[in-house]
Amino acid sequence: MIYLDTSVVLAQLLAEDRRPPVWLWTETLVSSRLMEYEVWTRLHARNLADSHGEAALGLIGRVAFLELTPAVLDRALDAFPESVAVRTLDALHLASCAYLLKQGQSVALASYDRRMTAIADAMNIPLLDLE
Numbered sequence: 001m002i003y004l005d006t007s008v009v010l011a012q013l014l015a016e017d018r019r020p021p022v023w024l025w026t027e028t029l030v031s032s033r034l035m036e037y038e039v040w041t042r043l044h045a046r047n048l049a050d051s052h053g054e055a056a057l058g059l060i061g062r063v064a065f066l067e068l069t070p071a072v073l074d075r076a077l078d079a080f081p082e083s084v085a086v087r088t089l090d091a092l093h094l095a096s097c098a099y100l101l102k103q104g105q106s107v108a109l110a111s112y113d114r115r116m117t118a119i120a121d122a123m124n125i126p127l128l129d130l131e
Contacts (some may be wrong), residue, residue, distance in 0.1 A: 001029075001108075003096070004031040005109065005110060006034075006038040008024075013039070013043070013052050029064065030065070032066050033066065033067050035065075066100065071099055072099045076095035080119050080123070082118060082119045090119070097120065098123060098125065109128060
């Protein structure tokens, strides 16, 4: 199972220089419900909801969502193992991924966010190679 960070979905939708490999979208994908809100917030901020909305719905529809349950939120309140301050939304994504691992799920994080991947690596969260 692959845990999708919002950076990967936005890279696909916005045709950025780096884009996830085509095979990624055929895998079992999971993310925090937070990802859906982040995607739409970015699209609206850039006035791209009309032009990119259908594609966003298609990508989001491929993802199973993990809700922000008390267990996930509790983990996000704990310290994270890096000297760099963890951003709030990153903490929620990392807590969601850590929750899945704690439940015995085999999951790897897909992210283009170097700060997030550094912290995930320090938490022993497997990272997906997107190259």
